[in-house]
Amino acid sequence: MSPFDQMGFAGNPLDRLSELRDDAPALAALRDSFFSRAVAFVGALPVLRLNGAGLTALHGRENVESLAAGEPVLLGRDAGGPIYAAQLPDSLLAEQPEAGGGFIDPRELKIAGRPDLVLRDLRALAVEGALPREEIAILAQAKATLHWHGAHRFCPRCGAETAVAQAGWRRDCPACGAQHFPRTDPVAIVLATSGDACLMGRQKQFPPGMYSCLAGFVESGESIEEAARREVLEESGVRLGAVSILASQPWPFPCSLMVGCRAEALSRDIVMDAKELEDCRWFRRDEARAMIEGCHATNLTAPNPIAIARRLLDHWLTEA
Known part of the structure; x- marks a missing residue:
């Protein structure tokens, strides 16, 4: 599966x-x-x-x-x-x-x-x-x-x-x-990797200790891949090379489509945007696995399995 x-x-x-x-x-x-x-x-x-x-x-x-x-x-x-x-x-x-x-x-x-x-x-x-x-x-x-x-x-x-x-699928102005017509907002959510490590960050509103993939809305005139590179660079200072789209997920908070991407980082140097993130760091595979299993040494955790961010992490770990 x-x-x-x-x-x-x-x-x-x-x-x-x-x-x-x-x-x-x-x-x-x-x-x-x-x-x-x-x-x-x-x-x-x-x-x-x-x-x-x-x-x-x-x-x-x-x-x-x-x-x-x-x-x-x-x-x-x-x-x-x-x-x-x-x-x-x-x-x-x-x-x-x-x-x-x-x-x-x-x-x-x-x-x-x-x-x-x-x-x-x-x-x-x-x-x-x-x-x-x-x-x-x-x-x-x-x-x-x-x-x-x-x-x-x-x-x-x-x-x-x-x-x-149209039975609720259009609003007309008399x-x-x-x-x-109803719209869905696309979001590029990215698991960036470099060798045996992946990049994750946390926002202030996350549950204590939880880290997740970096993400952001796709802007006008931008492809998913371009949005992935821009958002990761803006939030972490990390430049990305190849980006591949793996899966997507409806996310009704309030009306987004999460487009899950995997990307190769061109460096590991982090220059974090403190307005967007509370922390951002690289995690080794063994750390990421411990976060999923609930046994990380400092009690850090991964996203819940309902989220595509967790599935991107699971997919990366299967490659080990």
Whole structure:
């Protein structure tokens, strides 16, 4: 099995039905289907339903819409029928706590009058394996799409309020006629290596002791490989030679596509950007392996297996 198999938030099983998004009768039939279901969010937190001894992210669509959901987005269809995404108002929360801090939000929130529902952080659900992989992937699709809707209520061209179209996959401006589509932000994430060592860094918001691959957004007019070289040079001062693309991963925080790269460093001299990183260093293979196994001499750790950064590290270690 490849280290890149079954990464967190990948493996979405849905047929996205893009050919039906302008077919009003077909869309009406899907919405009226007895088998239609929905996933829901309050803010950035998915709403889960107690299901026997466990949890599920899938709800009856009518149940979600009864909670004052906004206009739903058609995510697609699986073997059980169509699945929608809905944004619920923040006012549904039984209490309005302060925002959760840290890399993973540990809060478990409730909806007033609904003891059968609970809200949990999506990253925490993926790390814990609290839901089936397919449901995690569907939630990732829903979270990114709903975030885009929330951030694009007004036309960036003229400022008028936009309207939902194409079953949630477009927003139209009635004032200037502009059409706006959901976007995904590509990120180059790079494991740079030199001989028997790899380059990793840590940001202030990382969990204590955790180091990861260097990464940054791809800019306009830039290839993935060019972005990889630029970001690593900017953050660490290390120049890269050959860059290869190994895999990619949807990352709904809020709506990125992580493009995993392996690169050969041309030197080991580090000139770190202290505004971007808290620390940056080279790690030997035995150190990296100890970080993964949880037995590093100074308690340093690697990213969780849900992240492509960890899979890039695993892939490098298999070469030893």
